[in-house]
Amino acid sequence: MSDQATSKTGFLNLYLGGSGTLAADPFKELWKADGGTVPAYAVVLDTDNPPPGLLDRGLVDGFIPVRLDADQIRAVKATPQSFGPTVEEIAREVGMLLSEEELCHGARTTRCLAQLLFEVRRGDVAAALNHHLREFMHRGGCNKILPVLVASSGGGTGSSLIILLAAALLQNEFRNLVLQSLTKGLLLTPLGFVVEPHYRAIQHAEQPDHTSKILGNAMAFRIESARIEKLGGFKNIYHLGLSNTKGAVLDSERDVARVLGTCLYQFEKHYEAKIKPRTVDTSDLQGIFGRYTGQDVLEALPKRVRPPFAAVAPSDNGRS
Amino acid sequence: MQPKIPCLSMLAVHEQCLRRAGINAAYVQVESTGVNDAACRLFARVTDMLLARPIEQGTLPGLDSLHPESLSEKHYAQLAAIPALSDPGLNAENQDARFRVLRDLRGNVGSDLARELAARAHAIVHDEAERFCSALQGAYAVAPGAVREAVLGVKSALERMRLPVSNDKALPRWLNLKNIADKLRQRRAVLPPCTVKLLHETIASEVRDLYEVCLRGLALTCIVAAWGEEKSKLLRFLEDLAKRTSDVVAATTSVKKCLEDKRASVTRDQHVSRASVVKPLAGPNEDQVIAGMLAQLHAGDETALARVLLDRFETSLREVCPRICAWIGPTEPFPELLRHILPDTQANEFLVVVAQAMGPGQSLYEVLERDGIDDAVDFLYHRSEPTVDLSGRDMPQLGICPERLCIVTLPTPHGPKDCKIRDDARAAFEKIDPTCTFVDAPATDRSVTVTRLIIGFPIAIEGQTPNLLSHYLEAKKHGHRPHLFGVVPESPDGKAIDQYDALLSISPPHEREP
Numbered sequence: 003m004s005d006q007a008t009s010k011t012g013f014l015n016l017y018l019g020g021s022g023t024l025a026a027d028p029f030k031e032l033w034k035a036d037g038g039t040v041p042a043y044a045v046v047l048d049t050d051n052p053p054p055g056l057l058d059r060g061l062v063d064g065f066i067p068v069r070l071d072a073d074q075i076r077a078v079k080a081t082p083q084s085f086g087p088t089v090e091e092i093a094r095e096v097g098m099l100l101s102e103e104e105l106c107h108g109a110r111t112t113r114c115l116a117q118l119l120f121e122v123r124r125g126d127v128a129a130a131l132n133h134h135l136r137e138f139m140h141r142g143g144c145n146k147i148l149p150v151l152v153a154s155s156g157g158g159t160g161s162s163l164i165i166l167l168a169a170a171l172l173q174n175e176f177r178n179l180v181l182q183s184l185t186k187g188l189l190l191t192p193l194g195f196v197v198e199p200h201y202r203a204i205q206h207a208e209q210p211d212h213t214s215k216i217l218g219n220a221m222a223f224r225i226e227s228a229r230i231e232k233l234g235g236f237k238n239i240y241h242l243g244l245s246n247t248k249g250a251v252l253d254s255e256r257d258v259a260r261v262l263g264t265c266l267y268q269f270e271k272h273y274e275a276k277i278k279p280r281t282v283d284t285s286d287l288q289g290i291f292g293r294y295t296g297q298d299v300l301e302a303l304p305k306r307v308r309p310p311f312a313a314v315a316p317s318d319n320g321r322s
Numbered sequence: 323m324q325p326k327i328p329c330l331s332m333l334a335v336h337e338q339c340l341r342r343a344g345i346n347a348a349y350v351q352v353e354s355t356g357v358n359d360a361a362c363r364l365f366a367r368v369t370d371m372l373l374a375r376p377i378e379q380g381t382l383p384g385l386d387s388l389h390p391e392s393l394s395e396k397h398y399a400q401l402a403a404i405p406a407l408s409d410p411g412l413n414a415e416n417q418d419a420r421f422r423v424l425r426d427l428r429g430n431v432g433s434d435l436a437r438e439l440a441a442r443a444h445a446i447v448h449d450e451a452e453r454f455c456s457a458l459q460g461a462y463a464v465a466p467g468a469v470r471e472a473v474l475g476v477k478s479a480l481e482r483m484r485l486p487v488s489n490d491k492a493l494p495r496w497l498n499l500k501n502i503a504d505k506l507r508q509r510r511a512v513l514p515p516c517t518v519k520l521l522h523e524t525i526a527s528e529v530r531d532l533y534e535v536c537l538r539g540l541a542l543t544c545i546v547a548a549w550g551e552e553k554s555k556l557l558r559f560l561e562d563l564a565k566r567t568s569d570v571v572a573a574t575t576s577v578k579k580c581l582e583d584k585r586a587s588v589t590r591d592q593h594v595s596r597a598s599v600v601k602p603l604a605g606p607n608e609d610q611v612i613a614g615m616l617a618q619l620h621a622g623d624e625t626a627l628a629r630v631l632l633d634r635f636e637t638s639l640r641e642v643c644p645r646i647c648a649w650i651g652p653t654e655p656f657p658e659l660l661r662h663i664l665p666d667t668q669a670n671e672f673l674v675v676v677a678q679a680m681g682p683g684q685s686l687y688e689v690l691e692r693d694g695i696d697d698a699v700d701f702l703y704h705r706s707e708p709t710v711d712l713s714g715r716d717m718p719q720l721g722i723c724p725e726r727l728c729i730v731t732l733p734t735p736h737g738p739k740d741c742k743i744r745d746d747a748r749a750a751f752e753k754i755d756p757t758c759t760f761v762d763a764p765a766t767d768r769s770v771t772v773t774r775l776i777i778g779f780p781i782a783i784e785g786q787t788p789n790l791l792s793h794y795l796e797a798k799k800h801g802h803r804p805h806l807f808g809v810v811p812e813s814p815d816g817k818a819i820d821q822y823d824a825l826l827s828i829s830p831p832h833e834r835e836p
Contacts, residue, residue, distance in 0.1 A: 035670060036764040037645060091807050095815050114816045117806045162806055169809060195345075198709075198786065211800055218797035218818070221790035222804035224781045225332065225819070229810050231339045238777060240345045243709035243786060250346070250599050250705045261599060264347040268773040272729050276759050277775070285340070285725040285778035292340040294780045295721040298328055299335040300825055 011190070012041035012144030013270045014135070016167065017062065018153035019048055019160025021197050024255065025152050026061045028263025040271050043138040047127070047167075049119050049159045063137070066130040068119050068163065072102035078122055085122050092118045111215050113222065116162035124170070128179035135184060148273075149192040152266065155223040155241075156199025156216040165226045168192055168235035194227070194239035195266055201244065201253045238289070240265070331788040331825055338780035340722065344708030349771040350698060352605035352689060357768075358585035359608035360615070361676045365581055367628035368635065368672075369574040372656075373467030382457050382472065385479050388450055388556075390542065390549045391486050396446050398541035406435060407540075410533060412526040414503065417533065421496055424536050428493055443544035447552045455559050462563060463655030470567035477560045480553065485546050488539035496532040499525050570657045573665060580669035601701045603693045606684045614681020631675055638671045639663055670766045677768055678736050685737035686768050687744055695743065698770070699750040703728070706772040711785025724778040728755050731771040733763040794818055795826055 017023045023046050033040060044062040046052050049069050056062055070078065078085060079100050082093035092114050093100060099112055105119075120127065135147060151167060153160030170176040171192065181188060199216045206212045227239055242262060245251045252258050269277065332338070386392055401407050406423050410416030427436055458476075462469040503525045510518045606614065612624065621627040639659045643652040650662045660668070682688070690698055706728075716722045730751050735741045747770070751758045763769065781787070795818060797804060803816035812819045 032767075034666065035766040037642070039764075088807055091815065095807075096803065112803070113805065114803055114807055165806060165809060200786075211797075214793040214797040214800070215802050215804070217790050217793035218795075218802060218804040221787070221794035222806075222818070224784075224787065224790065226806060226809045228332070228334075228338045228781055231341050232337060236341060238341050238343045239781075240343045240775070241708075241710050241784070242345065243711075246346065246705075246707040246709045247711075248704035248707050250348070250707070250709065252599070252709065257598060261347055264349070264771065265345045265773060268347060268729060268731070268771065269345065269775075272759075272761065272773075276729055276761070277727060280727055281725055281777055284723075285343075288723065288778045289339055289341040292723075292778070293721055294335050294338065294340075294715070294783065295719075296330075296335075296715060299330050299782075300333060300821075300828065301336065303329065303828070 009146055010041065010142075010144045011146045011148055011274060012043065012138060012142040013273075014138060014147050014149045015042055015044040015266065016149060016151050017044060017046045018151060018163040018167075019157050020050070021154030021157055021199070021202070021258075022046075022152040022160045023048070023053065023056070023062075024197075024259035025195075025263040025266050026056060028260050029267050030061045032264065032267040036271070040267070041142040041144050042270055043134065043142065045131075045134050047163055049116055064130070064134050066127055066134075068116070068123050068127060068159075070105065070119060070122060074122075075100060075102045075105050078118070089118055089121045092121075111156075111158040111212070111219065113158055113162040113219055116159045117166060120163060120166050124176065125179065128170075128176055129182075131180045132182050132184070135180070135188070139184075145188070146190055147188055148190045150195060150266070150270070151192050152195045152262070154197045154199050154202065156202060156220040158219070161196075161219050161223045164194055164196070165223065165230060168194070168227075168230050169233075172230075172233060172235050191234065191237040193237050195262065195269075196223070196227075196239055196241050197258055197262055198241060198243045201255060201258055204253055238285075240269070329825070329828060330782045331791040332782035333819075333821055333825070335780060335782040338782055340724075340778045340780055342710075342779050342781045342784065343724075343775060343777040344710030345773065345775045346599065346706050346708045347771060347773045348599035348601065348702045348706035349769045350601045350603055350686070350690065350702065351769065352686065353602040354605035354607055355585050355588050356606040356608050356611045356684075357673065357676060357680070358581065358588050360611040361673050362578070362581045362585055363608065363612070364615075364624070364628060364631055364676065365578055365672055367624060368632045369578070371625070371628050371632055373571065373574070375465040375468060377461045377465050377468045377472060381461050383454055385476060388454055388480075389483070390545045393446055393450060393549070394486075394538070394542040394545040397443050397545050398538050400442055400446075401439065401537055401541050404435075404438075407537060410530065412523070412530060414522070414526060417526065417529050418500070420533055421493075421500060421529075424493060424533075424540065425497075427540060428536075439540070439544050440547065443541075444548040444551070447545060447548040451552050451556050455556070458560075458563060459655075462567065462657060466567045466570045466657040470564065470571075473560050473564045473567065477557065477564070480557060480560075485549065486542060488542040488546075489535055490539070492532045492535040492539060496529055496536065499529055499532070566657065566661060569661045573660045573668075576665035577660075577668045577672070580665045581672065584669060584673070599705045601698055601705070603686075603689045603698070605689050611676075611680060611684060614684045615676070615679045616681075618681040619679055631672075631679065634675045634679070635672055638675055639668065642667065642671060674765050680736065682737060682739075685735070685740050686733055686770075687735060687740040687747075688737055690747065690770070691739075691743045695746050696750050699747060699754065702730075702770060702772040703751065703754050703774075706774045708774055708776045710776065712776075712779055713783050713785045715783040716779060722779050722783070724776045726757070727775045727777070728758045729773045729775075730758050730760050731763045731767070731769075731773070732760060733768050733770065734765060791822060791826060795822060 017026055026044060026046070033042060045064040045066060046056065046062050047066045047068055052065050057065060078089065079093060079097065082090045096114060099115060104110065105115060138144065138147065151164045153164040155161045171180070171189070199220055203213045203216045206216065227236065230236060231239070242265065244253060252261055402409065407420065410420045426433065427439065458469060458473065461472070503522065506518060506521055616627055619627060619630050621630060636656050640652045643650055643659060643663065646667055647663045650658055716724055732744055732747065735744055748760055763771070794804060798818035804818055805813040805816045807816045808814050812821065
């Protein structure tokens with residue numbers, strides 16, 4: 003007797019940091035107008051307090067704080083080695099930034115501070131994700147869940163948590179905690195929805211140092227996410243930039259929120275029926291086997307034109 | 323001097339997966355709050371109409387039917403039919419038997435008869451109370467506002483009601499007469515026979531009257547006892563009904579607020595920049611919307627229009643009820659749907675009802691046609707282009723063939739010309755991009771949305787990378803650590819990667835490519 007179980011995929015939207023949370027309101031508005039037909043569940047993770055009313059108004063289904071209070075920060079500073087080598091390293095290298103007064107309000111554009119908070123709270127985050135997965139399954143009746151990590155690439159919190167979560171889900175220990183008592187195949191490879199931080203940088207145009215920090219973080223995100231992608235931590239990462247060649251400019255928080263929420267909703271609504279069938283034979287395969295073959299890369303340049311301190315291995319033209 | 327050579331602003335590009343994507347959306351927005359204004363105005367009329375509906379004459383039984391005295395008449399009729407309590411007439415032996423039964427019942431001696439009487443009394447009171455509640459429930463379904471007033475009146479009357487007290491003197495008087503009759507019998511030899519007969523007849527006659535009084539008293543006592551229990555149940559029912567009617571009023575107020583919030587939100591969204599992804603369309607104002615609806619529905623005035631909309635609103639809530647409020651049956655009274663369905667959902671449904679009733683020339687499609695279909699389609703398609711720049715490197719010779727998708731969401735047609743306009747819009751989209759996919763928007767979504775995706779390129783070729791690299795290295799000068807610790811091997815301590823200085827020195831972003 004054949005088992006013809008219909009697979010139902012649900013979307014676990016993890017809004018990471020302040021910019022990630024911008025999508026919550028417009029997404030929920032579209033979701034409600036559609037009669038809640040898309041199986042979606044939303045959780046905010048942040049190092050700061052959530053915007054007031056987010057939970058009360060039902061815009062998200064849960065909030066996972068990735069933060070420490072003043073006493074806990076003092077404890078971590080006093081004995082960082084008790085929280086693992088990464089925390090110890092961060093405390094040693096940037097200890098001057100671990101202020102009890104400031105860190106209570108979030109990572110504030112310094113990505114490794116969000117990393118420290120995440121590492122200390124790692125177990126709690128995994129347990130909370132497990133709780134929310136079970137809650138989602140009760141409501142949605144899904145047998146597959148696609149995590150969608152929504153964040154800005156330039157902030158301190160969102161751009162860190164998206165990398166950290168994707169990397170953590172590749173590690174057996176964390177993944178097993180998240181999937182405790184659930185089936186191993188429940189969680190699919192995450193997707194990323196990333197807002198470029200140009201609109202934030204524009205807001206700080208009078209502080210070029212801060213602008214450089216934000217946009218520098220975005221570059222770091224690109225480098226790190228390329229590595230995590232290669233390890234299989236992301237299925238795809240969708241970027242939303244500032245402008246296109248046809249006159250659109252999204253440089254206000256309102257526009258960004260609206261477009262992010264709309265794109266996220268439309269993507270999830272049409273993923274199974276319209277997007278996946280188109281990509282399964284094309285971009286999904288290209289994602290595994292395809293590589294850029296152009297020669298305008300540093301590794302392909304003749305040795306004579308490379309600076310002496312550029313100690314890079316020669317390129318194999320994408321054969322690996 | 324080292325020549326500047328164009329090269330991508332990332333290291334190990336050939337190792338990058340082709341998993342990056344871009345996504346963007348554009349949509350139309352009717353630049354007026356006419357529909358929302360009309361919905362707010364008409365909803366106020368609809369709720370006033372519902373809450374002001376009177377209770378139809380004869381729907382509710384009078385409160386007198388619940389009074390213990392009238393209920394005890396029914397019970398008296400039942401008691402008189404019971405052989406042990408039936409009319410003894412003037413027969414002394416029967417009268418004595420009735421006396422004993424009535425005395426035992428009065429003395430609360432437990433017996434099958436006593437239990438039967440209590441059960442019958444309870445049934446009479448309960449049935450009448452049920453009938454009254456059922457009538458109120460029926461009135462609530464049609465006229466919740468008027469029922470609220472009625473319930474308050476009934477509650478007040480019940481609380482003021484003084485329970486009648488039965489005549490306690492009849493049975494002792496009967497006992498006296500019985501004793502007199504006994505003594506008369508004992509002394510009948512002493513008195514003249516006609517006197518004895520006359521006295522016996524007089525006593526029997528009075529006893530018969532007393533029997534009736536006692537029986538009525540018994541009926542009243544049983545009814546009053548049952549009434550005490552039933553009264554508290556009735557008061558609870560009335561409390562619950564009063565609360566429900568208040569909830570209905572509160573629900574309509576909440577729905578009204580939701581409609582006003584939606585209008586405020588639409589007003590806020592009206593200001594659209596020319597560089598936005600939103601295509602503004604000039605829509606009808608409130609009076610035009612209402613005038614159109616009056617013509618469309620052949621309504622003489624707004625009151626008649628409100629009546630039609632009220633019926634349609636009720637139908638619409640019954641249709642969505644199983645999906646969004648499954649614990650309430652779709653056949654429940656309309657006020658129950660108003661109480662239980664979320665105000666925001668009700669507001670959305672009412673907006674759909676208004677949109678579906680709009681007159682000619684006012685549907686989204688007709689507004690779109692007036693504005694220019696080709697113009698709108700062109701705007702939507704091109705403004706929704708993903709905001710990523712592939713630097714011209716999306717070419718098969720470079721191994722990059724990203725998948726491009728365009729999903730167009732079109733609202734359901736309402737007006738008579740809408741189907742044709744929708745087809746024209748589809749054709750206009752297909753003319754630009756034959757691979758567009760079309761889907762229907764939900765009923766409450768009165769917008770055309772275009773979502774475009776481009777999937778399958780390496781992040782290194784994205785056009786902003788050189789700019790970001792400059793800032794990355796600039797921030798490095800100020801001691802900023804942009805990386806996470808240990809995620810990339812080249813940055814175990816979060817610092818910017820030194821090799822990237824090489825890239826900038828070889829190919830600064832501001833240098834033009836040869």
